[in-house]
Amino acid sequence: MDNGPIGVFDSGIGGLTVVDALAKSLPNESILYVGDTARVPYGNKSKVRIQEFTNEITQWLIDQKSKMIVVACNTASSLALDYIKLKFDLPIIGVIEPGIHSAISITKNKQVGVLGTNATIKSDAYGEGLRAANDKISVVSQPCPLFVPLVEEGWVSGDVPTAIATTYLEPIKRSNVDTLILGCTHYPLLKSILRQILGSDVSLVDSGEATAAAVNSVLSKNNIVSNKNTGEIHCYVTDSRDSFEALAGRFVHANISTITHVDIS
Amino acid sequence: MDNGPIGVFDSGIGGLTVVDALAKSLPNESILYVGDTARVPYGNKSKVRIQEFTNEITQWLIDQKSKMIVVACNTASSLALDYIKLKFDLPIIGVIEPGIHSAISITKNKQVGVLGTNATIKSDAYGEGLRAANDKISVVSQPCPLFVPLVEEGWVSGDVPTAIATTYLEPIKRSNVDTLILGCTHYPLLKSILRQILGSDVSLVDSGEATAAAVNSVLSKNNIVSNKNTGEIHCYVTDSRDSFEALAGRFVHANISTITHVDIS
Structure with missing residues (x-):
């Protein structure tokens, strides 16, 4: 205690x-x-x-x-x-290990996406962690540097965040990712827009x-x-x-x- | 020398x-x-x-x-x-005084707009300086916190910056501003989008x-x-x-x- x-x-x-x-x-x-x-x-x-x-x-x-x-x-x-x-x-x-474990337990097709800041994506911490946990996992990573200022501006719905999120999610949509890790603590506030763009086939992992x-x-x-x-x-x-x-x-x-x-x- | x-x-x-x-x-x-x-x-x-x-x-x-x-x-x-x-x-x-002097020399109808970061606009440094230089000037100020990350992301043309700039410029367009101070050193890179949205009736002051x-x-x-x-x-x-x-x-x-x-x- x-x-x-x-x-x-x-x-x-x-x-x-x-x-x-x-x-x-x-x-x-x-x-x-x-x-x-x-x-x-x-x-x-x-x-x-x-x-x-x-x-x-x-x-x-x-x-x-x-x-x-x-x-x-x-x-x-x-x-x-x-x-x-x-x-x-x-x-x-x-916050990375828990997000990785959650994604591994959720994904069915072993294709996992990761969104994060430039530094997080560049470090490839999620990619390395996912592949270390299961070497059959393939990873699609996407830096989203505008998401943090968007959330802090309070623009979490409407045209602008939709246009930005649509641009960033394009490579995720083109892939067969069935699980997407929100690799930045700000991103859960954009969950509803991300869900709207990705549909219900992709599970979102909130690392919080x-x-x-x-x-x-x-x-x-x-x-x-x-x-x-x-x-x-x-x-x-x-x-x-x-x-x-x-x-x-x-x-x-x-x-x-x-x-x-x-x-x- | x-x-x-x-x-x-x-x-x-x-x-x-x-x-x-x-x-x-x-x-x-x-x-x-x-x-x-x-x-x-x-x-x-x-x-x-x-x-x-x-x-x-x-x-x-x-x-x-x-x-x-x-x-x-x-x-x-x-x-x-x-x-x-x-x-x-x-x-x-x-960079503020020179921008103010330039705007004062350009404006004909004494209605000047200012774009800047949250901190710059909140400080009202441009507003105070413009009114001190000429007490007939009226000022419309607009914080644009997403412009800096946009420029640093390299998104200076296309749908996303147009949607963001259109939102921020709405109060400027509604006003009768004939001169607009770009009150942040990043903003000159967005000049062509700002010109496109505002048309040729508004003069842009590049404080650089x-x-x-x-x-x-x-x-x-x-x-x-x-x-x-x-x-x-x-x-x-x-x-x-x-x-x-x-x-x-x-x-x-x-x-x-x-x-x-x-x-x-």
Whole structure:
């Protein structure tokens, strides 16, 4: 038993879709969330830089008594997860492994698509992971760099997101993919448009939901489940609270207790 | 006479449209450009943070013997120009004043539009400057947060940018604006789409061109014009060179001598 918080972080606000899934499935766990909004986005930055950022935030979350760490950012999960696993002792999971396991269990024809930021797709973390898990899997990857600014602009339905998503999904539609991993924490907010374009033949894997299931199993295995009645969500942002506060409600439905500015770097 | 470089900086790659205009009109001046790509974009960050970044980069450009500073970033010009002018002794100009003066000289009906990032529009730097220059001017401002990622994705023509630009320009079209300031250094790459949507009745003000004219006059006034035959362009980026190098040719037509990584923060 451990009533310490689960430490979750993302480059910005997108990781709140993981917080949303955690709050739904593990309502008695407290969550400490860091959005590195002073340095967002990670998707167009180098591996060295992202490892440095990830290291600093993980250390800070550990200093706040986090019992485990969830790297709720696909870019940081793909570029820096192994790096911090070597440096720190507590359980650490990313959002990529859970998404891969979920996709492998769903796909029937072994053709899996992956959408992500430029950095995530370039790292081929999903492709490598999928092929390592099952060497019969073939992977179609598609970078979608405009999806994050679209979601943050609040344009999740209508002509513009439909035109952008149609362009990005064209190679996915041409393929025989039956399962599509939403490889960025912002993308679940575009689910309905993606469903509309792809139809019901393609299953969408929301890595937030997959990650929440993985967290549950890590907590049990390590005997660090909370015995509190209810958990709280506390958010920390490295830039000002304003824009985070304005957008947070789009990403997480549970109540956020506090949003506080913090200097980490 | 001073053969030192003109120090130019932006949060990322967009300021290269200013470099492009400088290289065209002042080909015998050398340019030292910093793209703060490790911390791009500035448009969604707070004033305090942007002042801190601007201060660090200005100091670095001065350490490299820059004879004047051009803040080729609308967000930093609107939020941090006065701040660094108080701290440093050399001539410093931003991209906002020149854009304002150009618009004032062009508009006939005194109705001016401004496009920019969220932070630039929220600061109302253009609105305040236009009204201070002429209290009969009325201003229609429109934030266009998707334009920067669009340009960086290379989508500067076709359905998607047309749909996005049509949405953003709707309030401008409804108004009687006869002059439109492109209040972000990325936007000149969308000129042809903007012209197509607005028709020939609206004059577009490219602040890069306006800024190059202002630099010319600052150099003469301070007797710091170069007497070299040709200038060189040297670029420094705070993240890795790769993506900057891949995109730079879209923004600047002159030859870039070197692109180097530098740690400034």
